Amino acid sequence: MSVLTYNWIMKRSQPPRRTQAERTRVSREKIIQSAIESFAQNGFRGAKMADIAKAANLTGPGLLHHFPSKTHLLMEVLKERDRVDSERMRATLQKSGKHFLDAGIELVEHNQTVPGLVQLFNLLVAESISPDHPAHEFFIERYQHGREHWVQAITQAQQVGEVRSDISPATLAVLIFAMMDGLQVQWLLQPENIDMPGLFRVLMNMLRSEAE
Amino acid sequence: MSVLTYNWIMKRSQPPRRTQAERTRVSREKIIQSAIESFAQNGFRGAKMADIAKAANLTGPGLLHHFPSKTHLLMEVLKERDRVDSERMRATLQKSGKHFLDAGIELVEHNQTVPGLVQLFNLLVAESISPDHPAHEFFIERYQHGREHWVQAITQAQQVGEVRSDISPATLAVLIFAMMDGLQVQWLLQPENIDMPGLFRVLMNMLRSEAE
Numbered sequence A, B: 001m002s003v004l005t006y007n008w009i010m011k012r013s014q015p016p017r018r019t020q021a022e023r024t025r026v027s028r029e030k031i032i033q034s035a036i037e038s039f040a041q042n043g044f045r046g047a048k049m050a051d052i053a054k055a056a057n058l059t060g061p062g063l064l065h066h067f068p069s070k071t072h073l074l075m076e077v078l079k080e081r082d083r084v085d086s087e088r089m090r091a092t093l094q095k096s097g098k099h100f101l102d103a104g105i106e107l108v109e110h111n112q113t114v115p116g117l118v119q120l121f122n123l124l125v126a127e128s129i130s131p132d133h134p135a136h137e138f139f140i141e142r143y144q145h146g147r148e149h150w151v152q153a154i155t156q157a158q159q160v161g162e163v164r165s166d167i168s169p170a171t172l173a174v175l176i177f178a179m180m181d182g183l184q185v186q187w188l189l190q191p192e193n194i195d196m197p198g199l200f201r202v203l204m205n206m207l208r209s210e211a212e
Helices: A003-013 A020-046 A049-055 A060-066 A070-094 A100-111 A115-127 A136-159 A169-189 A196-206 B003-013 B020-046 B049-055 B060-066 B070-094 B100-111 B115-127 B136-159 B169-189 B196-206
Strands: none
Touching (some): A020 A049, A020 B020, A136 A169, A169 B115, A169 B136, A169 B196, B020 B049, B020 B060, B020 B070, B020 B115, B169 B196
C-alpha cells in the first residue's frame, strides 16, 4: 500500500472535517441571522454587538474577527437581504407580462410569509432618515432603483392595456411602493386584523384599465 | 401709603418673577422639545437621557426630577403630540362635510410643514412593532381610533355621493392611512423629489365617485 493510498483511507474513515473556509461561512451565516433578529427588534441604534455575539455562540472578539464594527455588519445584512429581495422583485416584474397587477399582489403575499424581514426593513428605513445613519444613502438608492424597475414594468403594462394610462408610470411607482410600505406598518402591528394582500389587491384593482 | 400699596409698587417695579409652577412648565416644555428632537433622530431605544438633559440645559438629576425615566418622557411626548394631532384630524374630518377628499389632502399638506414630527412618529411606530416596546399598545390604539374616525367621515362622504361606494369605509380607511404613512417614508428620504400632497391627491381622486 503506497503512502498516498494509506492517507486516502485514513481521511475517508475519519468524520468529515470542515475546511477553514466552510467554518468561516457557517459562522458568518449564524452572525447575520442573529443580527437580522436583533436589528429587527431593536433597530441598528438599539442593537448591541455583545447580544449579537452571544446569540451566535461567539465571544465579542470572535464576532469582531468576522465583522470589525456594527456598521460593517449592518451593511452586510442589508446587501445580502437586498440582493435576494431585488432578484425576487426583478424576476417577478420581468415575467409579469400582461399580469403586472397580479405580480404585485404576489410580492405582497410573499412578504406576508417573512414578517421578521419586513419588520427589519421597516425599522431600518425609519432609522435611516437621519443623514448620519450608516444606511441613509443605501435606502435612498434602494427606493430609486426599486421605483425604476416598477416604472419599466408599469410602462409595459400600460402599453398592453392592463393598467390605466391616465396616471404616469413614475407616479404609480411611488404610490405602489408607498401602499406596500404603509400596509406593512398596520399589518405588523395587528397581523390578525389586517389582510395585507387583500387590501393591496384593492389598490391594484383601482389601477386596472377600464378597457380590461 | 399703606403697606399693601407699597408692596404692590415694589412688585411692579421689580422684573416679573416666575412662580414655581411657571418655571416647572417652562422646564417641561424645553425637555419635551429636546426629547422630540432626540427621539426623531435616534428613536426611543437609541436616545440617551444625558443628551436630552444637556439639550434642555439641565443636569441628569434635574431631568429625572421632571420625568423619572425615559419611558415616562416618551409617553408624555406621545400623549401631548397625539392630542394636538388627533384634534386637528377630528376637526378637519368633522368640518369636511361634502369635502372629505380635500380635507384629507389638507392634512397631508399640513404634515409637509412639520417634517420633524412626521419623522418622530414614523420612527417610533416602526420601533413599537416589538411587543416589549413601551409604545406598542399606544400605537395599536392610535391606529384603531384613527381608522374609526376616518370610517365615520368616509361613510358620510359616500352617503352624500362624494366618494365611490364600491369599496367599504373600513377598507378605504386602512388604505388612506397606509398611503399617508408610505408616502412619508419616501418624502422624508428625498423631500426635494417627492411631492407628498400631490401624490396623495392622485389616490384621493381615484376614490372620487364617478357621479361627481
